Amino acid sequence: xxxxxxxxxxxxxxxxxxxxxxxxLFRACEEVESFFEKFWAxxxxxxxxxxxxxEYAGRPTPLTHAKRLSSQLGVEVFxxxxxxxxxxxxxxxxxxxxxxxxxxxxxxxxxAETGAGQHGxxxxxxxxxxxxxxxVYMGEVDVKRQALNxxxxxxxGAEVIPVSSGSKTLKDAVNEAMRAWVSELDTTHYCxxxxxxxxxxxxMVREFQRVIxxxxxxxxxxxxxxxxxxxxxxxxxGSNAAGTFAGFVDxxxxxxxxxxxGGAAIGKGAPGVVHGMRSNLLQDEFGxxxxxxxxxxxxxxxGVGPEHSYLxxxxxxxxxxxxxxxxxxxxxxxxxxxxxVPALEPAHAVAYLAREAGKEIPKGSKVVLTMSGRGDKxxxxxxSMIGARLGER
Amino acid sequence: MISLESSLELKRLQGSKLLVxxxxxxxxxxxxxxxxxVVDAGADAVEIGVPFSDPMIDGPTVQExxxxxxxxxxxxxxxxxxxxxxxxGVPTAVMTYYNVVHHAGPKRFAGWMVDAxxxxxxxxxxxxEESDPWRSVADALRLETVQLVAPSTAEDRAxxxxxxxxxxxYAVGVMGxxxxxANVQESALEIAKRLKSxxxxxxxxxxxxxNPEQASAVSEFADGVVVGSALVRRLLEGQGPKGxxxxxxxxxxxxxx
Ligand SMILES: Cc1ncc(COP(=O)(O)O)c(C=O)c1O
Numbered sequence: 001x002x003x004x005x006x007x008x009x010x011x012x013x014x015x016x017x018x019x020x021x022x023x024x025l026f027r028a029c030e031e032v033e034s035f036f037e038k039f040w041a042x043x044x045x046x047x048x049x050x051x052x053x054x055e056y057a058g059r060p061t062p063l064t065h066a067k068r069l070s071s072q073l074g075v076e077v078f079x080x081x082x083x084x085x086x087x088x089x090x091x092x093x094x095x096x097x098x099x100x101x102x103x104x105x106x107x108x109x110x111x112a113e114t115g116a117g118q119h120g121x122x123x124x125x126x127x128x129x130x131x132x133x134x135x136v137y138m139g140e141v142d143v144k145r146q147a148l149n150x151x152x153x154x155x156x157g158a159e160v161i162p163v164s165s166g167s168k169t170l171k172d173a174v175n176e177a178m179r180a181w182v183s184e185l186d187t188t189h190y191c192x193x194x195x196x197x198x199x200x201x202x203x204m205v206r207e208f209q210r211v212i213x214x215x216x217x218x219x220x221x222x223x224x225x226x227x228x229x230x231x232x233x234x235x236x237x238g239s240n241a242a243g244t245f246a247g248f249v250d251x252x253x254x255x256x257x258x259x260x261x262g263g264a265a266i267g268k269g270a271p272g273v274v275h276g277m278r279s280n281l282l283q284d285e286f287g288x289x290x291x292x293x294x295x296x297x298x299x300x301x302x303g304v305g306p307e308h309s310y311l312x313x314x315x316x317x318x319x320x321x322x323x324x325x326x327x328x329x330x331x332x333x334x335x336x337x338x339x340x341v342p343a344l345e346p347a348h349a350v351a352y353l354a355r356e357a358g359k360e361i362p363k364g365s366k367v368v369l370t371m372s373g374r375g376d377k378x379x380x381x382x383x384s385m386i387g388a389r390l391g392e393r
Numbered sequence: 394m395i396s397l398e399s400s401l402e403l404k405r406l407q408g409s410k411l412l413v414x415x416x417x418x419x420x421x422x423x424x425x426x427x428x429x430x431v432v433d434a435g436a437d438a439v440e441i442g443v444p445f446s447d448p449m450i451d452g453p454t455v456q457e458x459x460x461x462x463x464x465x466x467x468x469x470x471x472x473x474x475x476x477x478x479x480x481x482g483v484p485t486a487v488m489t490y491y492n493v494v495h496h497a498g499p500k501r502f503a504g505w506m507v508d509a510x511x512x513x514x515x516x517x518x519x520x521x522e523e524s525d526p527w528r529s530v531a532d533a534l535r536l537e538t539v540q541l542v543a544p545s546t547a548e549d550r551a552x553x554x555x556x557x558x559x560x561x562x563y564a565v566g567v568m569g570x571x572x573x574x575a576n577v578q579e580s581a582l583e584i585a586k587r588l589k590s591x592x593x594x595x596x597x598x599x600x601x602x603x604n605p606e607q608a609s610a611v612s613e614f615a616d617g618v619v620v621g622s623a624l625v626r627r628l629l630e631g632q633g634p635k636g637x638x639x640x641x642x643x644x645x646x647x648x649x650x
Contacts, residue, residue, distance in 0.1 A: 020491060022450045022517050023554070024543040024568055165456055166446065175449050182450070183569035185545065273492045273518070274447055286468045287496025288446040 004316060005206070005242075005249045005307070011199025014313060016306035019198040021276045025178070028185045029276075033200040035105050040207060045100070049208075052096050056129065057086040059093075059211065063219035063368070068337040073357035075364065078228065079340070079371045080216040082240065089343065089373030090212060090240045091122035095191060097208035099126035102189040109133040109188040113177040115142055115170035115236070116298035116345070117149025118373055119193030124158035134158040137177040139169040142297045149377055167291040170236075170301045174275050194237025195305030198276030202305050206242040213247020216368055227251035230361055233370040234258050234348040235266070235319065236298050238305035240372040245317060248368070255317035257308060258352040260327075263292030265304035266312050266319040272303075279306040295324040295381065296344035298373075320360075326351040328386050331375065343373035344381070395484040397438055397513040397537045397560035401595045401616075404437055410648040411561075411617025412608070413597060414624050414641055415440040415488065417458035418475075419467030423633055425475055430634035431624075432481050435645035439481065440515065440619060443469050443489035450517045452572030454622040458629055469493055469502070473509040486513030486539060486560060491527075494519075499530040506536055513537035513560040521554060532559075539563050542588060544580040555592035562594050564615065566601040572622045573603040577610045585614035605647030612648055620644060 011019055011033075019029055039045040053059040061084050066077040082090035095112075102110050110132045114120030120136040127134035136153055140162045143150055153160050166172035174197075181190040195202045195209070213231075220228055231248045233241035235257035245255045259267055265280040272281030274289055282290040282302040292302045311317035322330075327344060330351035335341045342350060349369050353361060361367060375382070401411055414431045418424060418441045428439055444459035444467055451459065469489070476485065487506065494502045494516065506514065514536060519527060521540060531538050537560035542551050545568060555562050566581030567574065581598050588596045598611045599619030608618045620641075627636045 018523050019520050020518050020523055021520055022543070023520070023541045024450070024545055024565055026520060026543070026550075027545045027547065165453075166460070171447065175447055178449050179452070179570045183567075185568065270496075273490075273495050275449070276518075278495075278523075281492075283492070283496060286470070287492045288463065289492070 005246045008199065008203050013307045013310035016279050016309040017199055017202055018278050019276060020273050020278065021198045022182070024182045028181070029198050029200070035101055036200055036204045039101060039104055045104070049097055049100055052100070053093065053211065057092045057096060058084060060215045061085055063216055063223065066338050069334065072337060073354060075357045075361055076366045077353065078220060078366070078368045080212060080244065080368060081371050082212060083340070083342065083371045083374035087122045087125050088376065089118040089122065090209060090243065091119045091193060092125070093211055093243065094193065094205050094208040094239060095119070095122040095126040098189065098191040099130045099132060102132060103130055105189060107187055107189045109184065110191050111135045111137065111177055111180055111188055112191045112193060113137045113170065113173035114193060115173070115300055116296070116377060117142065117146040117153065118298060118377065120158070120160070121149050121152045121156070123191050124153040124156035127158060128156050135161060135180070137161050137163050137173040137180070139163050139167070139173050141168045142170065145381060146297055146377060169291070171289065194239040195242045195307060196237040196275060196277060196303060202277065202307055205239050206246060206307060209239050209243025210246035212240065212243040212370060213245060216244065217247040217251070220368060224366065228253050228368045229365040230254050230256060230367045232256050232258060232349040232353060232367060234299065234345045234372060235304060235308060236301050236345060238308045240370050242305060242307055244370045245311070249316065255311070256352070257317055257319045258348045259319055259321045260294035260296060260299045260348060261321045261323045263294045263299055263301060264321040265302060266308060267321045271309070274303055277306050279309045280304050295327060296348070298343070298345040299348065320352055322348050322351040322355065326355060328382065330354055331382055340371065341375035342371060343375050344378045346370060346372040394510050394512050397484040397486060400484050401437060401561055405595055405616050410612040411437045411595065411597060412641070412644055412648055413438045413440055413617065413619045415442060415619060415621035416628065417442040417444060417455065417462050417625055418472035419444065419462040419465060420458055420628055425479060426634040427628060427637045428479065428481060430638040431641045432483055434638045434641035436483060436641060437617070438484045438486065440486050440488050441472065441476070443472050443487050443493055445490040445493055448490065450570055452570035452622060454573070454626050454629065455571050458625045469497065469505065473505045476509040476511060484512040486515055487511050488515040488517070491516050491519040494527060499527045503530050503534050503536055507534055513539055515539045515563060517541055521557065541565055542584065544568050544584050551588065552591050555588060555594055558594060562588055562592060562596045563619065564588050564596050564598045566598045566611065569601070571600050573626065574601040577607045581611050582614055585611060589614060605643045608644050609647040609650065617648065
């Protein structure tokens with residue numbers, strides 16, 4: 001039996017995960033797996049990775065006691081500040097790891113899919129840092145609603161390829177990146193941006209993100225003692241949540257992932273197979289994948305990482321959903337009470353907390369919440385939704 | 394139900410090169426007429442796509458056809474029910490993505506195949522290591538699960554996949570998605586040679602075989618070809634059963650020539 005959030009057995013988390021890929025990609029997945037296993041066990045590699053995270057990406061990030069928010073909600077809230085990393089989201093932790101691996105594998109190019117553009121920006125950044133060629137696949141809908149990030153990627157020297165198939169969002173960007181990868185395997189590493197895809201990606205990405213949870217758990221213990229009562233994180237593919245949960249899974253803390261109402265793969269989906277993995281998936285009665293609908297491009301994904309399906313199935317973590325309106329309220333609340341403008345994604349976790357403080361989260365609870373990214377990229381979307389109203393206040 | 398494997402093998406042993414056209418099920422009102430047309434034109438079996446929302450290994454042509462078909466309301470059940478009444482005289486195989494099977498459940502999906510008289514199935518994203526739940530059901534009902542082997546497949550694995558494959562062995566001709574290519578890729582010839590030396594089974598090359606010249610070049614080494622995008626493009630252009638008949642006839646003469 002594997003320990004919880006340890007190494008998956010045969011690429012599986014319980015009955016989830018696996019490697020559902022076309023035969024053409026089988027060898028590439030095996031190659032990524034064997035390089036990752038080799039280097040993740042190599043102290044020099046891990047040291048190099050850690051050093052880049054600290055000297056370049058700004059780790060460790062602080063754990064901030066959000067005092068005004070706490071007194072308003074009647075619970076003690078501690079924010080794990082991934083928004084303060086270089087490029088402004090937790091995505092950098094994963095791409096530094098995978099870019100370093102790309103170099104070790106002797107490959108010169110890196111490709112990625114992106115939704116909000118945060119993973120694309122992070123990948124473009126790491127590509128510049130390591131001198132790799134970079135292409136980012138992005139749904140046409142997202143290219144429009146995340147224009148600032150498109151420009152950032154281009155500025156960093158990456159080529160952004162708009163994807164016009166299917167729903168023109170993140171799921172289609174994944175398909176297109178996989179298609180491109182098949183014909184470029186010799187030169188190219190596919191840097192998946194969340195804990196999803198075929199084995200070893202869900203495992204590898206979680207390992208590169210576990211730094212969030214390990215830091216947060218140490219910081220909580222040394223600043224306040226013991227462990228928190230609740231750990232909250234938003235869930236799109238689920239990488240910031242998986243990284244966070246990894247640091248607390250052996251503690252008594254209750255783990256809660258927060259999904260968007262329109263993309264609640266665990267809340268409303270059923271087990272399915274897409275993008276190389278078996279996991280919960282929004283789908284119709286014949287197994288056609290349904291489009292997710294969320295205000296947040298980073299959570300607009302009909303599937304979820306397989307380890308979350310597993311943690312939900314054994315009851316170690318629970319998953320809740322919030323509406324777009326609740327999220328917008330949360331953006332305003334955190335901005336005004338703490339001077340922290342959150343990205344729409346982690347604002348989902350804040351929205352859940354605001355709704356459930358005193359209910360599912362009893363008064364006086366100690367809560368660690370991962371602030372996975374900063375809100376600059378969403379300014380335009382938020383302004384278009386509630387800008388006029390803000391002016392009146 | 395005609396066995397794909399014995400039917401193809403018989404023709405192969407008689408010295409014929411094999412031709413298996415692919416068409417997207419439910420593409421338009423005429424798709425079953427297209428089936429008959431390609432058989433009349435000399436197809437030895439037909440591969441029928443059950444459209445999926447996320448066709449990961451398909452290029453733009455099959456993507457468009459899948460979307461068009463889904464937009465018309467095509468479901469696995471509608472494809473199977475239209476196939477039920479048809480006697481083509483050659484075996485058929487469905488090609489779809491694993492979630493369609495997984496969601497129905499292997500037993501139910503297999504039941505649909507049996508009802509519709511479909512002999513084989515090609516599930517390109519069902520990696521062999523993940524295929525036990527499906528194959529155990531399919532094997533018991535004598536449904537033939539075709540394995541794909543790619544240029545990147547290592548030698549021992551290629552052998553294992555050939556041994557496990559039923560119906561025929563689908564040799565992936567290029568490292569890439571389905572779609573037309575200007576020239577025959579070296580990789581298509583190489584994989585045909587490699588698999589012929591590994592296995593006694595029928596080896597058909599698919600992906601990137603786009604015209605009569607390419608079909609005959611590849612069949613120097615392979616037992617025949619699967620032709621998809623080049624035919625589907627003609628259907629998307631509205632060439633209908635007539636156009637399909639013409640194109641498949643050209644492929645047939647090239648293979649017989
Ligand atoms: C700030 C931020 N948080 C969260 C996510 C969602 O990803 P994940 O669920 O993998 O953490 C994204 C994705 O773009 C993001 O930009």
